[in-house]
Amino acid sequence: MEATTDARVPQKLTGKGQATRARILEHAAELIYTKGVHATNNEQLRRAAGISGSQLNHYFPTKESLVLAVIAWQAERVLTFHRSERFSHFDSLDALREWAGFYIAYEHSYQEGCSLGSLASEIIKTDLDVRTELATAFEQWRDIFRDGLERMQTLGRISAEADPTRLAYLLLSAFQGGMLLAQIARDIAPLKDALRAAIDHVQTFAMLPAADGLEDR
């Protein structure tokens, strides 16, 4: 694989070069998210980012190099969001409910689906050589949930009988499947029901707080 197909910012770029590359990437990610990867072409991207064809070719010589960079960009965004303080590393049922509530209220959920999952679905059958990058991103995403569930066990919030890997895949699958069904129905209900049921299931493993740990609410 050529260095230029690497999703990371090439070291040799100047500050201005890095800014141009970042601008192209941001517009490419937006176009691909709203229109799909197959309907996004060079001309739309050049117009949206305000760059020439030779500039685009300089930073992303092939569609594969561009798609790889967009995967890396979307993966970093989604993983960073999930690791943010807002969800306190998913170490409680409340954090899971906060997360579900965000996506249920997010209007893009049923319009364009998951920024990473919808892209993955569109290209998984093509011959673009991007599967390894997708697999790594989704493993990291699963690990965020699994680590949180393991922490809940350590903290005595859920039973040691729960299987954190199984529950992590339930949460991530309910999210991805619910996003697809919501897009097809143009209605948030399938995502809402799937996420709430998945979290209901985690809750079936909840431990009653010890008597000396009871709080007012």
Add this chain to the structure above:
Amino acid sequence: MEATTDARVPQKLTGKGQATRARILEHAAELIYTKGVHATNNEQLRRAAGISGSQLNHYFPTKESLVLAVIAWQAERVLTFHRSERFSHFDSLDALREWAGFYIAYEHSYQEGCSLGSLASEIIKTDLDVRTELATAFEQWRDIFRDGLERMQTLGRISAEADPTRLAYLLLSAFQGGMLLAQIARDIAPLKDALRAAIDHVQTFAMLPAADGLEDR
């Protein structure tokens, strides 16, 4: 919409015409399932089905008419399979486990994913006018699970407190999301974990059989 874009077999076709149309459709569905809708072109389809360009154009004048017919074909297959005696209308936990076991053992699950869901994911962002057909198919699929869960309640197998719609969306989302994650990972584990956890959740609503209904096992 022109009559020829209708997924149903046009009434005016002769027996031979219907057979030709069915052969084209079968090959189109197979090509789209394995290669994806964007990578499937007329030439491949003509070669696979052994037909001329004018024949193809006669039965499916546009890509949209072909995709609509493939959606109808795949939807009928998946709905018929789910309605088969094998799953006894999903009126028991064993039926749900039988269903999950089938897809976990099915090698195409992590190779090509769900025949209907993967197609939906590929085209949901395109401007093909097929969303209504997809939405109807997925509603019917959800209803199969929901009806089964309602029957389980009537039969006293699961609690009246269970929400059949919510559980139906959990099962269908876990299936669709698990299929996507399995394809990305090239490993059945995500689907297996997601389906088993979803069914575990339905099981949390299981009722103990009445004393006079106890069986040997």
